[in-house]
Amino acid sequence: MFRKIGISISIAAFSLGFAQNVDKQKLDHYFNALDENHKVMGSFAIADKGKVVYTHAIGFSDAESQKKAxxxxxxxxxxxxxxxxxxxxxxxxxxxxxxxxxxxxxxxPTIKNADKIKIEYLLNHRSGIHSYTDDKEYMSYYTQPIAKEKLIEIIEKGGSDFEPDTQFQYSNSNYTILTYILEKVYGKKYSELIQKYIAKPLQLQYTQVGGKINVSKNNAYSYEYENGKFVKSPETDMSVPSGAGCIISTPTELITFMNGLTSGKLVSKESFDAMKQFKDHYGFALVEVPFGEKKGFGHTGGIDEFRSVLYYFPDGEKTIAMITNQSDFDNNQMAIVALQAAYGRDFQIPDFKVVEVSDVDLEPLTGNYSSPTVPLKINIFIKDKKLMAQASGQSAFPLDAVSKTSFTFDAAGITIDFNPAKKEFVISQGGTKNTFTKE
Structure with a gap:
């Protein structure tokens, strides 16, 4: 499925000293631990002052043929x-x-509020145009080719969620519309514009508009890991996201792209400065990214089961790029570790030790829990001898036991610590802790 990015970047505060060399061996061990425990597959890169100083790849690009990435x-x-x-x-x-x-x-002109919406509002997600990827119908057509006229029809039907420039709301419709505008003003296909203005000037070999995944060209499929097996995810047809999510690349070429953008090889300094005029932490397809006392920018992505991160920090000129094609781990946590390594800081390698807990010990933990500080309830229940959690209005997720009362969900960086005697638990995520009490 074509997914929205996570706008809120919850990166922990660190006291960062002088830069040191990347501990490449330890970082290899970190990513290999994720691979060995089937938490992540993908490729990773770190650059210092524009020069790539670390690369690593784990897992398969094609699990069926066991082709390594x-x-x-x-x-x-x-x-x-x-x-x-x-x-x-x-x-x-x-x-x-x-x-x-x-x-x-x-x-x-037929899109609602078209006479009030500027190009700027499309760029910074302040147009109010409803995102077509949020509709239930999206799941019925996203794997099939779609004509731009049909997609504009869908966007028109979706209408507006708010008056233009009154708030920020991420909408893939904005960038699909921008794609079609580019094709109109240039009289060329979006794919041709990518090649002319970005790929060729930067000599990018692999970065282009994607099509059907082709393993013979070293394209990766994306997967979920379920019951000890890699399950291939359906492929979004790239006509659906267009310029909101249709490009394919590698981490090292994403770094080259960021280098080109920040050094003036792609647009003027004036244009680049305009892209960094952040409102609600979002500029023109650039998100503010905090890391300790430093502040960088970049973007994240998700399509099918692919996840991507591209962050640049002017203070130290560090760039990290990661693309995963299977992840049951918190990608934000991976980004934190990559940045710690980039700045010469120490980081921890997870051990992923899971213990078996009997139904007798799990049963007292089950029930509906609520918190005075969080406006949702969490149901804890047992399914197939596994403790599960489900927040109101959300999908259920499995909890791995690290002790009889402590459980984790690595895909979202969640830890839940139960106190059966008090009939409560503390849930931790992204440095935030909240206490829930059984009703």
Whole structure:
């Protein structure tokens, strides 16, 4: 499924000293531990002052044939595509094909509030246009080719969620519309624009608009790991996300892209500065990323079971890029570890030790829990001899026991510590702790 990015980056505060060399051996051990426990498959890269100083790949690009991933394996990058699209829009502005104040009504007058929506509002997700990927119907067509006229119809039908420029709300519709605008003003396909204005100037060999996954060209499939097996996920047809999520690349080429953007090789300093005018922590396809006292920017992505991260920190000129094609681990935690390594800080390698807990010991933990500080309830129950948790309105997720009263869900970086005597538990995620009491 084509997914929204996680806008809130919960990176812990660290006291960062002077930069040191990346502990490559320990970082290898970290990623290998994730691989050996079937937590993650993918590729990773770190750069210092624009130079790639670390790369590593784990898992399979094709689990069926047991084809191992390597540093040149090509993955779908999901919403990091939006940063590429924003660059193309800024090029169009520089070439006076449009302005940031150009109204949407010039191109698609039938979209609600088109006469109030500027190009700028599409770039920074302040248009109010409803995201078509949030609709139930999306699941019925996302794996099939779709004509742009049909997708515009769907977007028109979705209407508006709020008045333009009154708030921020992430919507894939914005960048699909921007894609079609680019094709109109240039009279060229989006794929041709990516090649002309980004891939060729930066000599990117693998970065392009994706199509059907082709293992013979070192493309990776994406997977879920279920019951001891890798289960291949359905493929989004790339006509559906277009410039909101259709690009394929590698971590090292994403770093080259970020280098090109920050060094003026792709757009002017004025255009780049405009991209970094953050409102509600979001610019033009760039998200503010805090790390200790440092502040960087970048984007994340998700499409099918691919997850991607591209972060750049001007203070120290560190860049990290990660693309996974299977993840049952908290990608934000992986990003934290990569940044700790990039800045020469120590980090912990998880041991993933899981203990067996009997139904007799699990039963007292079950029940409905609530908290005065969190507006949702969490149901704890047993399924197939496994403790499960389900927050109101959300899907259930399994809990792995690390003791009789302590459980984890690595995919979201969640730890739940039960106190049966008090009939409560403390849930920890991203440095935040909340206490829930059994009703």
């Amino acid at each position: 390597d540093i040149n394996t090509i993955y779908r990058i999901g919403s990091i595509t939006k940063t590429f699209t924003a660059v193309l829009i800024m090029k169009a502005v520089e070439e006076k094909k449009l302005t940031l104040d150009t109204q949407l009504s010039k191109f698609f």
